[in-house]
Amino acid sequence: MFGKYLWHLRRTLRRIWVRVSAFALLALAVAAVAPLIGPAVPPGWGTRLGASSVEQVLTILASSMLAVTTFSLSIAVSAFAAAANTATPRATALLQEDPTTQNVLATFLGAFLFSLVALIALQAGYYDEAGRFILFAATGAVVVVVVVALLRWITHLTSFGRMGDTLDRVEAAAAEALAERLAAPYLGGAPLLGDIPSGVRPIAADTVGYVQHIDMAALAACAKEAGVRVWLAALPGAFVHPARPLLSIEGAAPSEDRVARIRAAFSIGRDRSFDQDPRFGLIVLAEIASRALSPAVNDPGTAIATIGRLVRVLMTWSEPVDPEVNWPEVVVPPLVASDMIEDAFLPIARDGAGVVEVQLRLQKGLAALAARSPAVFGEAATALSASAVARCRAAGMAPEDLARVEAASRLIRVGLPAVAAGER
Numbered sequence: 001m002f003g004k005y006l007w008h009l010r011r012t013l014r015r016i017w018v019r020v021s022a023f024a025l026l027a028l029a030v031a032a033v034a035p036l037i038g039p040a041v042p043p044g045w046g047t048r049l050g051a052s053s054v055e056q057v058l059t060i061l062a063s064s065m066l067a068v069t070t071f072s073l074s075i076a077v078s079a080f081a082a083a084a085n086t087a088t089p090r091a092t093a094l095l096q097e098d099p100t101t102q103n104v105l106a107t108f109l110g111a112f113l114f115s116l117v118a119l120i121a122l123q124a125g126y127y128d129e130a131g132r133f134i135l136f137a138a139t140g141a142v143v144v145v146v147v148v149a150l151l152r153w154i155t156h157l158t159s160f161g162r163m164g165d166t167l168d169r170v171e172a173a174a175a176e177a178l179a180e181r182l183a184a185p186y187l188g189g190a191p192l193l194g195d196i197p198s199g200v201r202p203i204a205a206d207t208v209g210y211v212q213h214i215d216m217a218a219l220a221a222c223a224k225e226a227g228v229r230v231w232l233a234a235l236p237g238a239f240v241h242p243a244r245p246l247l248s249i250e251g252a253a254p255s256e257d258r259v260a261r262i263r264a265a266f267s268i269g270r271d272r273s274f275d276q277d278p279r280f281g282l283i284v285l286a287e288i289a290s291r292a293l294s295p296a297v298n299d300p301g302t303a304i305a306t307i308g309r310l311v312r313v314l315m316t317w318s319e320p321v322d323p324e325v326n327w328p329e330v331v332v333p334p335l336v337a338s339d340m341i342e343d344a345f346l347p348i349a350r351d352g353a354g355v356v357e358v359q360l361r362l363q364k365g366l367a368a369l370a371a372r373s374p375a376v377f378g379e380a381a382t383a384l385s386a387s388a389v390a391r392c393r394a395a396g397m398a399p400e401d402l403a404r405v406e407a408a409s410r411l412i413r414v415g416l417p418a419v420a421a422g423e424r
Contacts, residue, residue, distance in 0.1 A: 023110030079161025174281020
């Protein structure tokens, strides 16, 4: 598990300004050190290889890169808006962290700053003949990097921000978060096997927001110092406020300083994060399917494709996972399969109650999960399957369509392995 500061560093490195700043600093460093490398250049090379033309090349580079950077940024913003309008606003954070987009924008801006600083230095007489040759060679390398970035950008734009690309990103984020949780199902703490004992002292949050990350090592250190046991009440993704406990303490009452340290172990933000929160990825996928099923969009094909992606993500949870306990002082509740099933499929069952194609795919997806992992998903899938049939009946689905959905639902209840029979 990532500690709090490492988690913050990991999130910071995904931001676009980090790459832009790094490329810009590298460009400035290249322009600045050119005179220092100049003495290593054999005499006369600058004249023979046309280093005197570097000023014209830099002028062209500076004027074109500013326009290309502005245009590329407008394209990226348009892609973010398109993803928010066609899929869900919750998915735009993943597009903003796209490394190809960040690298391309950073390359363009870095090339602009490099050419601008080099032109200023040239006019100030900063370079001698050897330095101009080094600058000429560096400019040639920058042009090559810019051309490669342009080719990557053109290829990337064919899919960036489209529905399929957005779904791929959300699915990957959900699968990664679930894999991390399955590797540490209790975040490295001890499993909560029953109810929290009576007589514990709750500690609530001092702010309102969503738990984005929990520093288990810091939490366990506080508990060990105080000689108490901590019962976690809010997992990543939980909405907390001063009236809801983050955790409960079994043992002596902690001091105010220790309470502050305990609260500091929780990173709370205004929005949910995909990190440490596998349910959020499922919720975002379900939101995309619900929007596709709205009367304004009327795109059941996207909902059907999303069901397949949800099944693919949840299929990785094939059996109960034995926990590895690193911090026995912290007791953590489990990830509940019924919550995951409801997060993923309940909105689709509700909003697609009158669409037989969606309902058939939903029933087959639930049957696949129940057949693959009966101990994990059997009960939850059966309950949601029955609820979906009831919603179809209440929505007034045609009798022949309802009969097909009911037949698909019976595959779960009787436990037939022939889930793929009649696959669409």
